[in-house]
Amino acid sequence: MTFATPSLAPTTLSAEGLLLRPLRESDEPAVAEALRDADILRWAAGHATVRAPVHERAAVWLRSRISGWAAGDAYFAVTDGTTGEFHGALGVREINRLPDQAVVGYWVTPRSRGRGVARTALDTAAGWALAAPEDGGLGVHRISLDHVESNVASCRVAVAAGFRPEGVMRDYFKEPSGRRHDAHLHARLAAGRPE
Numbered sequence: 001m002t003f004a005t006p007s008l009a010p011t012t013l014s015a016e017g018l019l020l021r022p023l024r025e026s027d028e029p030a031v032a033e034a035l036r037d038a039d040i041l042r043w044a045a046g047h048a049t050v051r052a053p054v055h056e057r058a059a060v061w062l063r064s065r066i067s068g069w070a071a072g073d074a075y076f077a078v079t080d081g082t083t084g085e086f087h088g089a090l091g092v093r094e095i096n097r098l099p100d101q102a103v104v105g106y107w108v109t110p111r112s113r114g115r116g117v118a119r120t121a122l123d124t125a126a127g128w129a130l131a132a133p134e135d136g137g138l139g140v141h142r143i144s145l146d147h148v149e150s151n152v153a154s155c156r157v158a159v160a161a162g163f164r165p166e167g168v169m170r171d172y173f174k175e176p177s178g179r180r181h182d183a184h185l186h187a188r189l190a191a192g193r194p195e
């Protein structure tokens, strides 16, 4: 959704052997495989994707992410910097919906989990979003994320990437099945504010 940031130049970020690059149509087979994972579908794919017929889910999910850059959202494929292997996805969205703020979400394919991919990707994308425009960043002051209370892995990823827990949002997350969950809110701020 477009807010005060009308469009973003497609951007590539790298850190610790990972390359974050804009999603593209050729990612569809890897996305289709990832969307077979129950946790990605449940916590991170979005209702529009889950409602789509199974064979169309990857295309539906990708379409809005690829066009997102032109609409002011940054959707990255998280890949291996050497081999190009697709590890997951990360989106920085709602940029400046609230002044100087953004929201981030992420998932990692089952086979790439447990080796710091999410932590590194999140830390890298947050560093970019919080960096000043003259340093190539988005210049936001605060970037936030949420996860359902039971998603311990996502909570650890958030804390490891510098996103402090800020509280519980009651019934914040609605699963595609209709079930509601309390969610943890986390955020990371640009340098300059005392902790």
Ligand SMILES: CC(C)(COP(=O)(O)OP(=O)(O)OC[C@H]1O[C@@H](n2cnc3c(N)ncnc32)[C@H](O)[C@@H]1OP(=O)(O)O)[C@@H](O)C(=O)NCCC(=O)NCCS
Binding pocket: 039, 040, 043, 044, 106, 107, 108, 109, 112, 113, 114, 115, 116, 117, 118, 119, 120, 146, 147, 148, 151, 152, 153, 154, 156, 157, 160
């Ligand atoms: C949550 C998710 C992104 C984690 O990805 P990952 O690349 O395996 O995470 P990392 O390897 O970077 O792990 C970072 C931290 O989380 C911990 N962690 C990872 N998986 C965990 C698990 N299943 N249970 C407990 N802790 C876990 C790691 O030990 C590490 O903690 P540490 O820094 O204290 O050692 C991945 O499991 C996933 O995509 N899940 C499904 C979709 C989802 O939940 N997305 C987030 C929605 S809010």
